[in-house]
Amino acid sequence: MTATILTITSGKGGVGKTTATANLGVALASMGNSVVCIDADIGLRNLDVVMGLENRIVYDLVDVIEGRCKLRQAMIKDKRIENLYLIPAAQTRDKTAVSPQDMVKLADDLRPNYDWVLIDSPAGIERGFRNALAPADKVIIVTNPEVSSVRDADRIIGLIEAEEKGPGMLVINRLKPEMVKRGDMLGTEDVLDVLAVELVGVVPDDEAVIVASNQGSPVVLNNRSIAGKAFENIARRLSGEIVPFTELDAGDNLLSKLSRLVRSGGD
Amino acid sequence: MSLIERLFSGQPSSADEAKERLQFVLIHDRADLSPGKLEALKDEIIQVISKYVDIDQKQVDISLTEDRSHQRLVADIPLASPRARRR
Numbered sequence A: 001m002t003a004t005i006l007t008i009t010s011g012k013g014g015v016g017k018t019t020a021t022a023n024l025g026v027a028l029a030s031m032g033n034s035v036v037c038i039d040a041d042i043g044l045r046n047l048d049v050v051m052g053l054e055n056r057i058v059y060d061l062v063d064v065i066e067g068r069c070k071l072r073q074a075m076i077k078d079k080r081i082e083n084l085y086l087i088p089a090a091q092t093r094d095k096t097a098v099s100p101q102d103m104v105k106l107a108d109d110l111r112p113n114y115d116w117v118l119i120d121s122p123a124g125i126e127r128g129f130r131n132a133l134a135p136a137d138k139v140i141i142v143t144n145p146e147v148s149s150v151r152d153a154d155r156i157i158g159l160i161e162a163e164e165k166g167p168g169m170l171v172i173n174r175l176k177p178e179m180v181k182r183g184d185m186l187g188t189e190d191v192l193d194v195l196a197v198e199l200v201g202v203v204p205d206d207e208a209v210i211v212a213s214n215q216g217s218p219v220v221l222n223n224r225s226i227a228g229k230a231f232e233n234i235a236r237r238l239s240g241e242i243v244p245f246t247e248l249d250a251g252d253n254l255l256s257k258l259s260r261l262v263r264s265g266g267d
Numbered sequence B: 001m002s003l004i005e006r007l008f009s010g011q012p013s014s015a016d017e018a019k020e021r022l023q024f025v026l027i028h029d030r031a032d033l034s035p036g037k038l039e040a041l042k043d044e045i046i047q048v049i050s051k052y053v054d055i056d057q058k059q060v061d062i063s064l065t066e067d068r069s070h071q072r073l074v075a076d077i078p079l080a081s082p083r084a085r086r087r
Helices: A017-030 A047-051 A061-065 A100-113 A127-133 A147-162 A177-182 A188-195 A207-215 A226-238 A254-263 B003-009 B014-031 B035-050 B082-086
Strands: A004-009 A035-039 A084-087 A116-120 A138-143 A169-175 A198-204 B061-066 B071-076
Touching: A004 A017, A004 A127, A017 A035, A017 A047, A017 A084, A017 A116, A017 A138, A017 A169, A017 A226, A035 A047, A047 A084, A061 A100, A100 A116, A100 A127, A127 A147, A138 A147, A147 A188, A147 B014, A169 A188, A188 A198, A188 B014, A198 A226, A207 A226, B014 B061, B014 B071, B035 B061
Parallel strands: A004 A116, A004 A138, A035 A084, A035 A116, A138 A169, A169 A198
Antiparallel strands: B061 B071
């Protein structure tokens, strides 16, 4: 086995990186892969609660790096899915406790024994982000269809390319099809026009995501959730399957196309 | 506003506005040249060129543009009308 190291990042906070990491981890593991999720947000540990594993933490990422425990001891086994593990972030330290080289070494130690290593990056463009990016083979950029998060995504895409980790893959999260239809939210095509990056998934806004995080059970486990289905599709695309994009964002319906055409003067 | 109302009002949707604003801000972000710096650049260009030729300063337009692979500064610098120049 040679793991693919996949870093999930965004620039802006609160767009759904942790949710994406948890769900892609669960989805990839459900497909039969062995997966390790690493929470690289030192000091603001969150992936554990989203995955529902917060009660089992003994050691964390900084313990591994500083040699207080073996790598295996810090890996928490998921309660529902075989072959899914979490390495939690330290809660009481800050990002200077870890260096990009530490992360590269950690990834190299994991690489031979697993199929996927997912790294949940902290927000921002500083040390924590650099740590998460350093070992990456592939990078997912999560954005919401609104101005500030798309702007930050563009900045991050530039930094990823500068580090020769590109091209990144884009996930548009929390899209509201009804708002896109009304012309009150950027649609998938709008975001792609602006960012010029490969799309790997569109996740509709879905209340089930909140319910799932309340319960510590990633939404991809709920087979009635449209967001869960979208995350599953992303995992399948990551595995090389060709999964068609559905008309989720409904930005393509005739009436909204017509109205935009009229407004833009037939451009 | 409903879609139908907007269709006939000719007003841009907020999504269109968002896209335009994003495109503008990203052109400046990517070039690391803020609108304020661009304005200062324009003032200096006007000063330098005015040393050599009379230009219509109010009509000078310096803008950043972008296509798929390149960013460029485009300057449109009209000369003052011949009558004004002869003065």
